[in-house]
Amino acid sequence: MSMITIRPIKATDLDDIVNIAITAFPFDEQWVYRYPYKKQFPEDHLKFTHLYYAEYLNTTFAGQNTIMVAEAPDLDDPTRLKVIAMSIWDNPGNAPPNPDLPAVAPPSNHPERRDCNPARLIAYSASTMGTRKALFVGKFGQRQLSLRQMATLPDYWRRGAASTLLEWGMERARREGVAVPMFAGNMGKKLYEKFGFKELGIAHVQVEGEEEELFMSAMAWDPKEDELL
Ligand SMILES: CC(C)(COP(=O)(O)OP(=O)(O)OC[C@H]1O[C@@H](n2cnc3c(N)ncnc32)[C@H](O)[C@@H]1OP(=O)(O)O)[C@@H](O)C(=O)NCCC(=O)NCCS
Structure with missing residues (x-):
């Protein structure tokens, strides 16, 4: 609604985006799949989620990503603005797998965290990386503004x-002549379909010997194709 405004992230927003991730992502299947022990080890969950987003801020300020946040009046104190949503984008030219990535390490998996299933972190990375290469880089090359994360409190x-955040990204993609690829879970899919994203394929994640498996929809929106409609 009109009360929502967006802006680039500031270093002081770190705690807010950690809180958004920790409260919103448990509704997304991939988070539950990767961090099945978050309730047993809440201190690890907070500590490493914090570290993960601190690393993301480093790569963002190094020019590799863009993080846009949305603000709205705080429900508890409407005189105050609160950061209520975040979106993380890989700047065009930095969509992995890219051998020319700047010399800043992307956020690491931290397999020592006790809230995660380390084998699933590896399987998840392998599957999304493979799908990115086959579907996203295959179709768009580096002509992409990859949407890495989206979450609202x-x-x-x-x-x-x-x-509002998605429209910002689509507008930027239109201006720069690039596509917007991303992986969607069941909740996200409804949002992206509404904006004309199309499913290019399915990423499947499964650890050998485990019954649990994860499916994510590999979706994309391309302003070039949109114009033809
Ligand atoms: C998905 C998510 C980011 C949507 O955030 P939001 O700020 O509520 O989204 P919006 O208000 O802009 O919703 C836009 C549209 O998406 C669809 N949508 C969003 N949430 C929905 C839900 N729970 N059920 C059905 N449709 C939904 C609707 O079409 C909605 O439009 P409408 O409200 O006019 O019907 C939020 O639910 C979330 O953080 N979920 C957990 C994390 C997650 O799944 N992230 C996406 C990963 S791909």
């Missing part, structure tokens, strides 16, 4: 925060 769902 549950108390602020269905107020248009994710839509």
Whole structure:
């Protein structure tokens, strides 16, 4: 809604985006799949999620990613603006796998964290990397503004925060002549379909010997194709 504004992330937003991730992503299948022990080890979950986003801020300020946040009046104190949603994008030219990535390490997996299933982290990376290469790089080359993450605080769902952030990315993609690829879970898929994203394929993740498996929809929106409609 009109009360929502967006802006690039600042270093002081770190705690807010960690809180958004920790409260919103458990509704996304991939998070539950990768961090099945988050309830047993809440201190690890917080510590390593914090570290993960701190690393993301480094690569962002190094020019590799863009993080846009959405703000809205705080429900508990409407005189105050609160960061209620975040979106993380790989700047065009930095979409992995790219052998020319800048000399800043992308966020690491931290397999020592006790809240995760390390084998699943590896399988997840391998599957998404393979799918990125086969479907996204195969179709768009480096002509892509990859959407890595999107999340809104549950108390602020269905107020248009994710839509506003997505529209920002689609506008940028249109201006720069690039596509917007991403992986969607069941919740995200509804949002992206509404904006005309198309499914290019399915990423499947499964650790050998485990019954649990994860499916994600590999989706993309291309302004070039949109114009033809
Ligand atoms: C998916 C998510 C980011 C949407 O955030 P949001 O700020 O509530 O999104 P918006 O208010 O802009 O919703 C836009 C549209 O998406 C669809 N949508 C969003 N949430 C939905 C839900 N729970 N059920 C059905 N459709 C939904 C609707 O079409 C909605 O438009 P409408 O409200 O006019 O019907 C949020 O639910 C979330 O953080 N989920 C957990 C994390 C996650 O799954 N992230 C996406 C990973 S791919």
